[in-house]
Amino acid sequence: MTNYAIDDDGNTLIRTWAVGHGHLAAVVAAVPRAAPQALRLDLVAQLTGLSDALWRCYTHPASAAASTEPNTEGWRRQQTRDGFATVTDAVRKPHLVDEAGYLTVEYDPVQEYAHRVGRALHAIGDDALSAAVEADVAGEIGAVEHAELGDLTGRAVQAVVLSRTDASPAQVAAADAVLDKDPLGGSELFRELEPTAAAIAAAHWLKAAADVVAELSGIPAELVVASADAIEPLPYRTPTAVLGLFELADSPRSLVVEMVAEAMLVAEGLAPRDLAIDLGDEADDEDDDPAGDGSGDDPDPDEPDDLVRLTPLDPARPARDLLEDLLIGIHACRLLYTGYADDTISEEDQDIAFRTAVRARAAQDRGRVL
Incomplete structure (x- = not known):
């Protein structure tokens, strides 16, 4: 405004x-x-x-x-x-x-x-x-x-x-073109494009990157980003949640718009009726270690033990926050790819191989985003 x-x-x-x-x-x-x-x-x-x-x-x-x-x-x-x-x-x-x-x-x-x-x-x-x-x-x-x-x-x-509970198809296509140029992202995503549309395209490219790494490593695609946290400390929870939602959502568009819309409600002091507000001792500890490597054992030090998050996103800027996390997720995939790639080739060639593989996978599944 x-x-x-x-x-x-x-x-x-x-x-x-x-x-x-x-x-x-x-x-x-x-x-x-x-x-x-x-x-x-x-x-x-x-x-x-x-x-x-x-x-x-x-x-x-x-x-x-x-x-x-x-x-x-x-x-x-x-x-x-x-x-x-x-x-x-x-x-x-x-x-x-x-x-x-x-x-x-x-x-x-x-x-x-x-x-x-x-x-x-x-x-x-x-x-x-x-x-x-x-x-x-x-x-x-x-x-x-x-x-x-x-x-x-x-x-x-x-x-x-601004965060929006909708996205222009033209903006999604423009964001997809930016990521096709560089799967790790570019400044245009933040300076020229609406963040919800950019996040839709980024979710598609994150899934492509996770699928590439999953095929190489044998790690389930939805756990790839969490696993990379063992290599470099990463805010893996949001991109991991997005990867898990791909099994349930009709498209990257539907899951991104729903996540952003829920966070916008929280910013207005509201919450979906089916969203549990737990201020007691009923926290579910089954998913504390999604990577299976101990990286999720410690709770977030910035969050009190007696509170739960109503949304994984920053309610003041949910779409841009989601976009940032998704790009971090693609970076995490790049980290894990290096760990499983042929170590006889240079780091530069590994980077080229990662980008090429992700572009090919993103192109193969482009129908889900455009």
Whole structure:
């Protein structure tokens, strides 16, 4: 989302947005010197709230809801999205307090924030500022619409830091092409592509890498990453969980989207009904050593013994966190491959052999990701 701020030194309204690695900023308009600080801050607060509400339509699309029947969550999301066309009108002609002292408040968050922005501009009363803000709001709406289509150029690039409960097929294909170029990943995955889509492609390539190592080593594919923890300390739990889910999920897309969606619920203080919340002594110790080599014997030192994780992902950034873990999983496969490869050839040739084998396996099973 875009954050707005006031530069008091220059009397300007500015906006900043993330680009995957750092932030960009731009001047929106000059602010009248006579405008009180309280009105200036109200304007930037309402603009930031509007951006947040607009981008929530991207991260929580109606298509990802269980139903779009009237009065369901999916229906409400679609109503909000359908109202994009009226946002700039609301900014231009907001609801104001009437003669009786009443103010109409919209239930829809996007519409309500648009009216709040309009009221903030009305209170400042500067035509040039109002015109510039209206144009900027239109630009923000356009950025969301471009992101929905998988075009993350321009202002839409801020989607690369957002987790979404859906993924653009074009973005999945682009991520797959990045991994085909280098199965261990590339910076484009974090700077140019939406993280959920990139994680879908990375899950496919992780499975290809694990299958290659499994055939070479005899270790079950779902335990390959955990086994590599004996060579180099790795956060193996998430990629191991993903590999295990391949036996149950219809596709990398379904398992990644479900994992990200569950973590997004946890971030909002919710959890799936079938997700056990165990704060007692009923922890299941059967899977403490998934690799069978003692690497899983010690609990995570950062997690208290009397708590359990509701999600293996960071709820504040689940899609990017998952993407990072999946790429670490591919790296783990590379480590284990070296241990079982022909030790008479150079490390460079082993690396080439690994990448070639993984590309071939990924191409063989590409139908599951594209």
